[in-house]
Amino acid sequence: MIAAWWRRSLLLRTVGSIVAISALVGGLIVVAMSQAAARQAEAAAYRQLAEMLDTVESTVSVACFVGDGELAMEVARGLLSSSLVAGVDIATADGELVRLKRHFDEFERPAGERVVRELHSPFAPTVAVGRISIQPAAGAIAGQVAAARNQIVLQAILMIVSVTLALTLTVWRRVIEPISVISRRLQRLDPGRGEQLAPPRGCEQDEFGSLTGNINSLSSRLLGAIEREQGLRRQHEIDERKYRGIFEQAESGIFIADAHGCMSSYNHALARLLGLPRPRFDRPLAVSLTDLAWADAAALQALIGRCLESNQAVAEDFELRRSIAPRRWLSLSLTPLGDGQLQGILIDVTERRNAELAAQRTAITDTLTGLPNRQGFEEYWSRQIVDHPEQSFALLMIDLEGFKQLNDALGFPAGDRVLIGFAARIFACVKESDWTARVGGDEFAVVLRNISNPKHLEGICRRILDNLGERFTVSGQEACLGASIGATFYPGDGTNLPTLLRNAELALNDARSQGGRRWSQFDQGMIHAVERRHNLASDLRLAIERDELRLHYQPIVDLASGRVVGAEALMRWQHPAHGLVPPDYFISLAEQSGLINDIGAWCLDTVCAQLAAWQADGLDIHVTVNVSARQIPDGLTPAHVVAAAARHGIAHQRIGLEVTEGSLLGESAATLEWLDSLRQAGFRVYLDDFGTGYSSLAYLKRFRVDTIKIDRAFVRDMGRIASDRVMIEAVVMMASGLQLKVVAEGIETAEQLAMLRAIGCHFGQGYHFSRPVPPAEFPAALARIASLGDAA
Amino acid sequence: MPIRLLPLLLMLLVLPARAEPGLVVVVRQDSDIVSLNQSQVVGLFLGGARHAGSHEPLDQAVDADAFYEALTGKTRAQIKAYWARLLFTGRTRPPRTLDSREQALDEVLRDPQAVAYLRAERIDRRLRVVFELNK
Numbered sequence: 001m002i003a004a005w006w007r008r009s010l011l012l013r014t015v016g017s018i019v020a021i022s023a024l025v026g027g028l029i030v031v032a033m034s035q036a037a038a039r040q041a042e043a044a045a046y047r048q049l050a051e052m053l054d055t056v057e058s059t060v061s062v063a064c065f066v067g068d069g070e071l072a073m074e075v076a077r078g079l080l081s082s083s084l085v086a087g088v089d090i091a092t093a094d095g096e097l098v099r100l101k102r103h104f105d106e107f108e109r110p111a112g113e114r115v116v117r118e119l120h121s122p123f124a125p126t127v128a129v130g131r132i133s134i135q136p137a138a139g140a141i142a143g144q145v146a147a148a149r150n151q152i153v154l155q156a157i158l159m160i161v162s163v164t165l166a167l168t169l170t171v172w173r174r175v176i177e178p179i180s181v182i183s184r185r186l187q188r189l190d191p192g193r194g195e196q197l198a199p200p201r202g203c204e205q206d207e208f209g210s211l212t213g214n215i216n217s218l219s220s221r222l223l224g225a226i227e228r229e230q231g232l233r234r235q236h237e238i239d240e241r242k243y244r245g246i247f248e249q250a251e252s253g254i255f256i257a258d259a260h261g262c263m264s265s266y267n268h269a270l271a272r273l274l275g276l277p278r279p280r281f282d283r284p285l286a287v288s289l290t291d292l293a294w295a296d297a298a299a300l301q302a303l304i305g306r307c308l309e310s311n312q313a314v315a316e317d318f319e320l321r322r323s324i325a326p327r328r329w330l331s332l333s334l335t336p337l338g339d340g341q342l343q344g345i346l347i348d349v350t351e352r353r354n355a356e357l358a359a360q361r362t363a364i365t366d367t368l369t370g371l372p373n374r375q376g377f378e379e380y381w382s383r384q385i386v387d388h389p390e391q392s393f394a395l396l397m398i399d400l401e402g403f404k405q406l407n408d409a410l411g412f413p414a415g416d417r418v419l420i421g422f423a424a425r426i427f428a429c430v431k432e433s434d435w436t437a438r439v440g441g442d443e444f445a446v447v448l449r450n451i452s453n454p455k456h457l458e459g460i461c462r463r464i465l466d467n468l469g470e471r472f473t474v475s476g477q478e479a480c481l482g483a484s485i486g487a488t489f490y491p492g493d494g495t496n497l498p499t500l501l502r503n504a505e506l507a508l509n510d511a512r513s514q515g516g517r518r519w520s521q522f523d524q525g526m527i528h529a530v531e532r533r534h535n536l537a538s539d540l541r542l543a544i545e546r547d548e549l550r551l552h553y554q555p556i557v558d559l560a561s562g563r564v565v566g567a568e569a570l571m572r573w574q575h576p577a578h579g580l581v582p583p584d585y586f587i588s589l590a591e592q593s594g595l596i597n598d599i600g601a602w603c604l605d606t607v608c609a610q611l612a613a614w615q616a617d618g619l620d621i622h623v624t625v626n627v628s629a630r631q632i633p634d635g636l637t638p639a640h641v642v643a644a645a646a647r648h649g650i651a652h653q654r655i656g657l658e659v660t661e662g663s664l665l666g667e668s669a670a671t672l673e674w675l676d677s678l679r680q681a682g683f684r685v686y687l688d689d690f691g692t693g694y695s696s697l698a699y700l701k702r703f704r705v706d707t708i709k710i711d712r713a714f715v716r717d718m719g720r721i722a723s724d725r726v727m728i729e730a731v732v733m734m735a736s737g738l739q740l741k742v743v744a745e746g747i748e749t750a751e752q753l754a755m756l757r758a759i760g761c762h763f764g765q766g767y768h769f770s771r772p773v774p775p776a777e778f779p780a781a782l783a784r785i786a787s788l789g790d791a792a
Numbered sequence: 793m794p795i796r797l798l799p800l801l802l803m804l805l806v807l808p809a810r811a812e813p814g815l816v817v818v819v820r821q822d823s824d825i826v827s828l829n830q831s832q833v834v835g836l837f838l839g840g841a842r843h844a845g846s847h848e849p850l851d852q853a854v855d856a857d858a859f860y861e862a863l864t865g866k867t868r869a870q871i872k873a874y875w876a877r878l879l880f881t882g883r884t885r886p887p888r889t890l891d892s893r894e895q896a897l898d899e900v901l902r903d904p905q906a907v908a909y910l911r912a913e914r915i916d917r918r919l920r921v922v923f924e925l926n927k
Contacts, residue, residue, distance in 0.1 A: 059877060062874065062877055062878065065838075065839060066839055066840040066842055066843075066878055066883075066884045067840075067842040068840075068878060068881055068883050068884055069883075070881035070882075070883050071877065071878065071880065071881045071883070074880075074881070121834075122838075122874065123834045123838060123863075123864045123866070124831060124834065127831065
């Protein structure tokens, strides 16, 4: 109770402190002062005794000098009248003069030191005449001391009490009272109504005045802060309502989650997207994002980790597999909020994803056949090789022969149908685990898994070739296309896809170069062949300059008369290292490298020169020159031909230009124009190798030529195969109808010659008459042919 | 005390030049006193019976002032005050005072116990100088 009062009352504590300090300090002062006072009082008593002695000294010394006891007694009595004196002894040098003592009562016992004074002669200060000693009255001195001490103590106490009172009153008046006034006013103060705290009266200028001023300014600052706070809170509430509206009504799923994916809140859209219960804000949620049926929950957890670690926004698509609903793709964007919290936005991107997948699939799929295209093939198998380098497989490259011609002849829709059919045929030949792709217009790639032995390959390749070689009907027409296959092995032939593709292409080229309808397996020699070919192409470039090219001439004979009417110029290349290079080989090389134009020009010029020479010799024949498809129409322009003929003074009709069916199938309008220009200029045009390509009578109508050369294959077999003979008959009959001449190539026997004569074929050439011979040997050949005719 | 003594000594040194011929303490030729020092002279003239014993010091009115002045350094008034204190009890009396130098001389010549002071020129063979002042 008192302790509480003590704690609560500043006045009591202050006064208590003042009293305590005053009592302590005052007590010490009183003790010290009373000691001093006692000493002073005692000293004063003794000083008084000394003064008394001073007073009587001269008298006593006189008394002693003259030994006057009466006088001394008088002095002693006088001294004894002082209460301080208890006894007086006066003695001369001769003996005691006076000894006087007071009658002591109880309290005045003699005590203390005697006060002694030596006495000297009144006339000679150096001569001692006696001594007087006083016995002090101790009781009287003690009384004086006590009185002095009491007075001091009383004074001190009075002073302390009065100071304490004064301090207390001052503190009460100057401190406690203003504080309680301020406190009461503060209790009643309502700063909200703009009230100000008034300072206590009389305190306007002092610290209380500035205190109330400070309180007022504090309260106004607090009021300002509260108003700002209220404003912010209002704004916050508005924002909250606004954002809650956005949050609630957003189409995107929005949520807040922690590092474990545990969502502390989410919106309706998210609940809809993920099939979660409707969010409730009055109850904490305990749904973890990672517990949902994600296809790859680990990746989601990793994304959360990445977001928190990098403290940056991240986004990724995830597939959600809900039991009944179709699979959904959701795009998840995470933004770190700090403190291990994440804000996430979830958007359904299934449609975009599907579209992307479709586009992706389209990009790698051949739309016609539904097979993967080249890109798809390469992407897949590049990855396969990287992912499973230990596997083994065989890569087949399949090329359809003559598809381009078929496409040109029958149109793209028919060609497309043929391709679909062929894709199906290939597909039927391989196992389901094998891989088929369309890697070019008429090229397919097949990967046969787990095949490392060429022996196993044989059966499959044969089956494919047989299947593809079967006849089929398209656009009401029966057709047949062959195929070639190039094969290579992984990992035996190469360990990366580009190498394997190149290998397969090389093997394919090999198969094609061997006449097609067959398969070739890659070997390292093919690479060498390619290199050789490449080197040969370089050499060919030089061959013209070095004059290594030669023209041989094979006579063309009028079958009816047996007379030589012309010759076909055939090119030969005498390579300084490799010897004679076959024309099939280096012509194709020239075609590929573009040298064919130079070679063609050289050829025409040489032929014209030869013709001029023969003309001079009186040999009146025509010469045909082979024109490559590459030279039509710009490689060997009609103007060029005219110029060459003019240069050597050769009549146009003596020059024949042999073109293949294939040459005419290309760009029809330009080719047609080329043909017409030459024919109008008087040059003869020969259709070479008739019957080997996709020969169509329609061509003969569209492309006007002068002469048809029947391919040697028909002539070779005409003795054994009836159909070939029938074909030749038909061609000859048709040609006659169209006013065309016919040349049969490859006549090797007299029987063939007889048959062709019987059929009515106009001209012929072949080993039966003469092999192609250099110009120097040409007259001899003519002579021999003349002798043949004579023999017949 | 020495500081107070110094001017007195100085005064003693200059006095003979100005003063009249010196005073001497004399007794009759046959007295038992042969010689006296200053302290004995003081005791004889100022110490009463206790010092004088059987001898009788005599004052004479003419030279008393000079005598006491020379002997004790005190004025006549101070000497009178001294005697006044002793007279209070009546136990000690001052020396008998003669009116002239002649009476003093006569008294000394008459009484062998008498001791007096006289001017030095008045001394004759009947008298004995026992103490000379102003030496």
